[in-house]
Amino acid sequence: xxxxxxxxxxxxxxxxxxxxxxxxxxxxxGSAPKxxxxxxTCLVKDLVQNIGGDRVEVQSIVPCDxxxxxxxxxxxxxxKIAQAQMVFHNxxxxxxxLQKILKGQSDADRRVFSVSSGAPIDRLGAIPGELGAYDxxxxxxxxxxxxxxxxxxxxxxxxxxxSKAAYERRATAYMHELDTLDEYIRQHVRFVPAExxxxxxxxxxxxxxxxxxxxxxxxxxxxxxxxxQLDTLADLIVQRKIPSIFIDKDHPREGVLQLVQAVEARxxxxxxxxxxxxxxxxxxxxxxGDYVGIMKxxxxxxxxxxxxxxxxS
Ligand SMILES: [Zn+2]
Numbered sequence: 001x002x003x004x005x006x007x008x009x010x011x012x013x014x015x016x017x018x019x020x021x022x023x024x025x026x027x028x029x030g031s032a033p034k035x036x037x038x039x040x041t042c043l044v045k046d047l048v049q050n051i052g053g054d055r056v057e058v059q060s061i062v063p064c065d066x067x068x069x070x071x072x073x074x075x076x077x078x079x080k081i082a083q084a085q086m087v088f089h090n091x092x093x094x095x096x097x098l099q100k101i102l103k104g105q106s107d108a109d110r111r112v113f114s115v116s117s118g119a120p121i122d123r124l125g126a127i128p129g130e131l132g133a134y135d136x137x138x139x140x141x142x143x144x145x146x147x148x149x150x151x152x153x154x155x156x157x158x159x160x161x162x163s164k165a166a167y168e169r170r171a172t173a174y175m176h177e178l179d180t181l182d183e184y185i186r187q188h189v190r191f192v193p194a195e196x197x198x199x200x201x202x203x204x205x206x207x208x209x210x211x212x213x214x215x216x217x218x219x220x221x222x223x224x225x226x227x228x229q230l231d232t233l234a235d236l237i238v239q240r241k242i243p244s245i246f247i248d249k250d251h252p253r254e255g256v257l258q259l260v261q262a263v264e265a266r267x268x269x270x271x272x273x274x275x276x277x278x279x280x281x282x283x284x285x286x287x288x289g290d291y292v293g294i295m296k297x298x299x300x301x302x303x304x305x306x307x308x309x310x311x312x313s
Contacts, residue, residue, distance in 0.1 A: 003296055024214050035160055038084035040095045040102070041068050042281040043139060044115055046290045050089050050174045051152045055163045059235070061098065063227040064289075069096040069281040081105055081112075086159055088152065091116040092124070094136035094279075095122065109153050118151035119144045125207050137205030137278070139291060140298075141212050149174055186301045189213045192306040199302070200233065200259075202251040209298075220245065222252040234262035237270050244305035249274040251253055275301045 034057040042064035049058050052196030061080060062071045068090075078101050078263055081087055089095055089102055091114025104274035105112045116124075116138050123144060125135035138144040153171035157164040189197070197215040199206045204223060212218035218233060223235070236242070237259070256272060263270045276298050288297050 032162070033234075035085050037086045037088065038080050038081070039279050040087075040089040040098055043291060045088055046281065047115060047145075047148060048152055048156075051149065051167055051171050052156055053166065053170050055160065055166060056156070056279075062095070064281040064283070066097070068094055069279070070250075071096055073097045073099065076237050077101065085111065086155070087112040088155075089114055090136055090138075092134050092136035104291070113151065113155045115148040115151050116144075119147040125204065125211075127204075135208065136205050137203075137208055139295075140205045140208035142178055142185065142295070143212060144208065145291065146175060146178050149178065172182060177292060181295055184296060185213055188299050189215065189302045191303050196242055196306045198236070198240060198242050198306075199246060200237065200242060200244075201246040201248075201254075201276075202256060203246070203248045205278055206246060206276075209302075213222050220247075221255040223254050224258050225255055230258060233259055234266060234268075236265045238268035241268075241304070242270065243308045244271045244273045246273050246302065246305065248275050248276070248278050271305070273301065273305045275305075305307075 020228060032055075035052070037048055037052065037056045037058040039048050039058055039060045041062045042060045045058045045060040048056060052058065059080070061073075061077050062068045077098065081101055087102070087105065087107065089098070089112070093099060095102065102112055116136065119138055121134075123141075123209040124138070127135060138148065149171055153163075153167050156167045160167075192215075198218060199210050199215050200218045200220060202220050204219060207217040207219075209215070219238065220233065221229075237245075245256060245259065247253065253272075260270055260272060277288055277294045281290065281294060287293045
């Protein structure tokens with residue numbers, strides 16, 4: 001507990017010092033009351049906190065270690081959402097059971113915002129067979145998360161114009177951090193030989209990543225595949241010597257096991273890697289405790305996974 005508390009106190013001290021140094025009278029410390037914000041998830045909370053800084057008091061509804069799609073709302077969640085001055089959610093149906101509550105609220109007033117609403121529709125991944133539905137995992141594409149950052153900055157500035165300059169300043173700094181992350185990813189992906197730049201995964205989130213960083217994406221179904229589909233994937237893995245398949249540890253593995261067997265039957269070998277952080281965040285203050293941290297972690301996992309040389313069976 002103390003291990004976590006120390007960095008938090010340190011951060012507060014630094015923020016207080018920065019606020020004192022910039023000489024602005026209404027930076028939020030000791031002046032106007034903070035804006036009470038509810039974020040549906042820890043990932044959205046992280047974004048709002050980065051832009052809102054000390055002007056906002058943000059709490060998230062879904063615990064950081066739970067996939068929001070699996071979350072069953074509790075009665076007190078409706079109350080939290082109703083009482084907050086502002087509510088931010090990812091949107092695109094990521095929040096599962098909470099969506100019903102959010103829809104009711106957003107019709108009633110203008111307090112509820114989706115951070116994905118600012119992303120250009122032609123950059124979103126359409127969900128096959130579901131007209132007008134898009135993949136919600138936009139944070140796997142740093143450019144799209146920058147659109148989300150702009151949305152949050154605009155919404156906070158509109159709702160609290162007296163602190164607009166502070167939101168602008170923090171958003172600019174955060175965009176810079178995201179640019180640095182983007183560059184980190186580009187540099188690391190270059191370490192993967194061109195032939196192996198293929199993300200084979202059960203999780204569509206990686207299609208967003210693949211698109212921006214010039215990797216190919218192939219989805220492995222949860223359930224058993226038909227023979228033609230299986231042959232295509234297994235041949236690809238063997239011919240291109242793709243060392244790893246990246247799975248979500250919570251996904252059914254029937255399709256993955258079938259694929260691994262088919263690869264081995266062809267004399268190849270492929271590792272099943274479940275280390276990518278898809279829909280959750282780690283403990284605050286840990287390397288996986290914020291967006292930039294999980295993305296760096298994920299890139300490292302991907303690059304290591306695609307660079308390794310699996311032993312022949
Ligand atoms: Zn997901």
